[in-house]
Amino acid sequence: GAVVSQHPSRVICKSGTSVKIECRSLDFQATTMFWYRQFPKQSLMLMATSNEGSKATYEQGVEKDKFLINHASLTLSTLTVTSAHPEDSSFYICSARGSGPGETQYFGPGTRLLVL
Amino acid sequence: EDQVTQSPEALRLQEGESSSLNCSYTVSGLRGLFWYRQDPGKGPEFLFTLYSAGEEKEKERLKATLTKKESFLHITAPKPEDSATYLCAAGKAAGNKLTFGGGTRVLVKP
Numbered sequence: 001g002a003v004v005s006q007h008p009s010r011v012i013c014k015s016g017t018s019v020k021i022e023c024r025s026l027d028f029q030a031t032t033m034f035w036y037r038q039f040p041k042q043s044l045m046l047m048a049t050s051n052e053g054s055k056a057t058y059e060q061g062v063e064k065d066k067f068l069i070n071h072a073s074l075t076l077s078t079l080t081v082t083s084a085h086p087e088d089s090s091f092y093i094c095s096a097r098g099s100g101p102g103e104t105q106y107f108g109p110g111t112r113l114l115v116l
Numbered sequence: 117e118d119q120v121t122q123s124p125e126a127l128r129l130q131e132g133e134s135s136s137l138n139c140s141y142t143v144s145g146l147r148g149l150f151w152y153r154q155d156p157g158k159g160p161e162f163l164f165t166l167y168s169a170g171e172e173k174e175k176e177r178l179k180a181t182l183t184k185k186e187s188f189l190h191i192t193a194p195k196p197e198d199s200a201t202y203l204c205a206a207g208k209a210a211g212n213k214l215t216f217g218g219g220t221r222v223l224v225k226p
Contacts, residue, residue: 006159032212043203043216044160093159097212104150105207105214107159 002028004096006108013084014116021079021111023094029074030096034105035067038091050077084115118143120206122217129194129224137189137220139204147207149187150214151180154201163189163202194224 003026013019023033032051036044048064050056050071058064066088068080077096081088091112095105121140129135141149148167152160164173166182173180177198179190189202201221205214 004159034213041221043218046213049213091157095159104148104162104165105212106162107152110157110159112157 002026002096002098002104002106004030004094004106004108006094006111008111009109010112010114012114012116015085016083019081019084019113021081021092021094021113023077023079023096023108025075025096025106028096028098030077031074031099032097033071033077034095034097035069035077035079036093036095038093038110044093047079081113084113086115089113089115118206118208118215120204120215120217122202122204122220124220125218126221127223129191129222131195131224131226132193134190134192134194137191137202137222139187139189139217140185141187141204141206141215141217142185143206143208143215145209147209149182150205150207151178151187151189152203152205154203154219160203191222194222196224196226198222199224 005024007022035047047062048056048058050069056069071077093110095107097103097105119142123138148165151163154160164180169184177192181188201219203219205216
């Protein structure tokens with residue numbers, strides 16, 4: 001199957017700092033990438049959808065100024081959590097899919113963010 | 117509103133004890149029904165995509181089936197390494213988003 005990587009896998013930061021998470025599709029071109037957030041023992045919550053070269057589409061209730069998404073190329077998307085606070089601590093997971101109506105979303109391994 | 121509901125929430129099985137997980141969906145314009153496996157602290161791992169009612173797919177001890185209203189994931193003679201959370205998700209024909217169910221946590225005891 002297709003491989004999606006995320007970096008870093010784990011990050012601890014102080015309140016008020018910004019954190020950038022990278023998501024890369026390693027062996028396919030991802031026309032669309034997705035960012036999810038997952039709380040303990042809960043399912044995935046979609047935060048935003050990004051298409052290469054265009055602005056991300058955010059889900060209702062997700063602050064676009066707080067969670068900056070850039071999809072600079074067909075293999076790279078970044079999520080920047082700006083001015084992070086303890087309530088932003090969570091497990092962030094990206095996924096990527098190629099073009100075509102039947103394409104599957106493949107997920108990265110996730111990034112654990114802890115804001116102190 | 118699109119909805120995906122999984123049951124049961126948790127399932128404890130003895131090794132070798134076959135069982136089924138249910139995924140009920142109400143999604144207009146279904147593009148595909150996806151099954152993923154998620155281990156603790158990791159991202160979901162793709163298992164199957166089902167596109168039309170009556171379709172079945174198999175992988176080792178797992179078999180997924182699809183009807184017009186629900187999908188089942190059958191686990192035959194499970195082993196402890198099958199312990200994980202199994203997620204189903206519905207993809208719509210319009211747009212690329214997936215709607216996820218709450219997942220079923222499966223624990224297989226030796």
